Amino acid sequence: MDINSTPPDVASDFIKFVNNSPSPFHAVEEARTRLVAAGYEELKERDNWKDILKNNGKYYFTRNRSTIVAFAIGGEYKPGNGFSMAGAHTDSPCLKVKPISKKEKDGYLQVGVEPYGGGLWHTWFDRDLSVAGRVMVETKKNKFEHRLVRITRPILRIPTLAIHLDRDVREGFKFNNETHLTPLIATASKALAGNKENNEEKNVKHHPALLNVLIQELGCNAVNEIHDFELCLYDTQPSTIGGAYNEFIFSPRLDNLMMTYTVLTGLINSTKNTSESLCNDPNIRLITLFDNEEIGSTTAHGANSSLLETTLRRICNANAKTGYETIFEEAIHKSFMISADMAHAVHPNYCERYEENHRPKMNQGIVIKTNANQRYATTSATSLILRQAAKKYEVPLQEFVVRSDLPCGSTIGPMISSNLGLRTVDIGNPQLSMHSIRETAGTDDVDHAIKLFQGYFEDFAKIDENITVD
Known part of the structure; x- marks a missing residue:
């Protein structure tokens, strides 16, 4: 690589996103602006969605202006079909x-x-x-x-x-x-x-x-x-790209605006114009970018609220036939959630703080996060689905397990999974200095995550047909 090489376009675009998002309110407004530019139509939670939602339609709504939900309805969708979902959060310690x-x-x-x-x-x-x-x-x-x-x-x-x-x-x-x-x-x-x-x-x-x-x-x-x-x-110091080979992103709020950006961009890329994959998709592609993850998510606009469940129920019922009483329950068991939150990259000065076989590195792929005590929602069945999507789109993956003598953090994954009975996997891009005012991540991993999310949205329904877990 040329020492003066130009950073990837997506990394530069992410820099713009995070610089425009100094608060969760700004992050949601930046996401809303990009969704509108991509043809997404605004909904209001206080309105009736009956007969508004259409196949191949693209929609979004905000709650508290700090949480945003966006979804695109597949051309082959029928009430009772599944949701291909990904979730992240817009807040950071401050x-x-x-x-x-x-x-x-x-x-x-x-x-x-x-x-x-x-x-x-x-x-x-x-x-x-x-x-x-x-x-x-x-x-x-x-x-x-x-x-x-x-x-x-x-x-x-x-x-x-x-x-x-x-x-x-x-x-x-x-x-x-x-x-x-x-x-x-x-x-x-x-x-x-x-x-x-x-x-x-x-x-x-x-x-x-x-x-x-x-x-x-x-x-x-x-x-x-x-x-x-x-x-x-x-x-006020802007985010920037650095390192001798332009391989690092030095920035505030990487946790979790990097995953917010890549989830959002992956959805938009999968639904551009009249995407053939969307026209042929039997599922609904949906993202949830929640506020308040850093303080436990138990708020009206956090992941531990009823927001996601009520949204899924409303979508299921919008065009359902009268008397179809189990439509939501059927849909949930055909659905999947990727919980996307940043992961820990191995720190060269403190490598003893990491489990010896689980030391993720920046620019070498997305991290699958696993914990035997279910602080992460990953299971062998849910990680398999992710691996199949990553394999098709040649996205490298890494593994993280915390040392057995250290406590493990958590994410929105376990609470969403347990509240809805929903298959979930926890992943994230590796970074250093998590929760610092200035954090560090890899430029290549922005592109890795976007490709994975785009491929997942486009292919989850097909992948799921080939996996049986009773």
Whole structure:
């Protein structure tokens, strides 16, 4: 390979996706934009879908604007046929602005934040931070709407203490999440001068320094037009491709926006234009990109909610004949789910932390994740289906099992599988520094995952015909 080789187009496109997605709300909007461009029609959960859904039709809907479901109905689909499904999640560990964030100490204005998920919080110190998320704005008298906001310039910083004042830091960096993980936004003297000059109204919950940048970005006329918000802190340093051979992606939120992107792109690629494979497919191809996986998924828009089940039931019943009472149950047992969440690549400096026969490497294929205690939903029967799809499309696969003396994480796979009685396999692309503010993955694996998902959507029904598990 040429040392100055150009990274794959799909890796560059993924970089655009993740840079445009500093919050789950932005990730869903980016996914929605791509689905609309691919001819997907928006549905509303509050509407009746009866007689709307058609064979060869492509549809999507959002819930809370942080979860999105998209599906395409095969040309040969009949009520009671199966679903070819894949799921990922749109959220990542981050710091979130508290409902009352206003803090001031020793001449500094600070913003109170709360950790979301299990982040490596020490990596958030000394980074150029800003905020992104959604704001509830009053547009007219008693009329409100959800608006996305993203401040692109760094406005926040969590500084470390100088080594001269903490010699013990060499032995281990210890800090308190409540008192030490609090970003600066301004100096009190500058803020006071600015407030006098602008004659700004006093806000008891948030500093004017924060609110002013929000109203400027949103085009609001006054602070009182902002009624509430959900803001994530994010690193303003863009994602990029690096390494001597352009083989690495250095980025925030790889867990799990890489799998979100590849699941989404695989579905879109499998349904482009009047795809012959979709016209001949007896199944429905469906993806679910959930919020809140990092905090356990037990929310109205998480994977442990009724969202997926109610969606599948509504699709099954939309054009079913009256009295067909077991249509959903029949469909479930003809269906399959790929739970897609990033996996651990072997770390060369800590290789002893990995099981000796299960050490995945970046750029060498997608990882099948297995756990005897079912922290992952993979079984021999479900991994076989995945292997058949990968074999046809020449996608390399790897295996991961956690060491027996270490705890194992989990995914949306086991909860979806157990809630629905659904065949499920857990997979993911290998990465380093999972849950850090900057993570590392391989450029080739973006293409590997897209090919696998596209092939799976196109061929699952055929593959499943040749596998018998009673």
